[in-house]
């Protein structure tokens with residue numbers, strides 16, 4: 227029987243939702259077969275951007291399938307204008323980081339480079355990260371006025387597969403209003419695991435994107451940095 231066994235380091239780098247799915251499903255043959263199929267598919271694609279887009283397409287299909295269920299539709303509490311989950315650190319693959327950095331380099335999206343500089347320098351230190359204010363922990367791709375994602379079509383895989391089913395107030399980091407509950411998106415999580423297993427590198431979004439942008443953009447971020 228084929229079973230997926232992740233090394234501890236690889237397991238720790240998985241997004242939380244994928245870790246939960248892995249813990250629950252790792253001994254399930256259909257899970258292993260599906261995940262290995264995704265890995266094989268990704269390994270046939272040499273272009274980094276194309277690999278990221280295949281993952282997005284597969285996750286979108288899995289999520290759309292899930293949302294055909296009325297109970298799911300009625301239970302999800304995520305709504306436009308709520309950006310609580312965009313204030314937590316999210317893990318991305320090197321393909322996703324390449325895609326986002328390319329958009330910045332081409333001028334297709336403007337981001338708060340000073341915020342990215344601060345975040346990139348703190349993500350490795352949990353104490354430093356949690357000393358940042360709520361606003362300082364906002365994803366650099368979050369539009370602060372509209373509270374929407376500036377790279378929605380190209381948002382990372384984990385941003386496509388997390389849905390709250392509890393009161394949105396519970397999603398606010400550091401809030402102790404109650405337990406946050408998320409929708410089980412197992413198929414999407416299997417795709418996430420496949421993407422993380424087949425990528426060369428994974429890590430937190432600010433750090434991964436920061437090291438891929440140009441020196442000129444990094445200098446701008448450091449110069450404008452009002453938090454240092």
Ligand code: SF4
Pocket residue numbers: 311312313316365366367368369374375376377378381382385
């Ligand atoms: S990439 Fe977009 S959806 Fe994902 S955390 Fe950032 S702002 Fe939110």
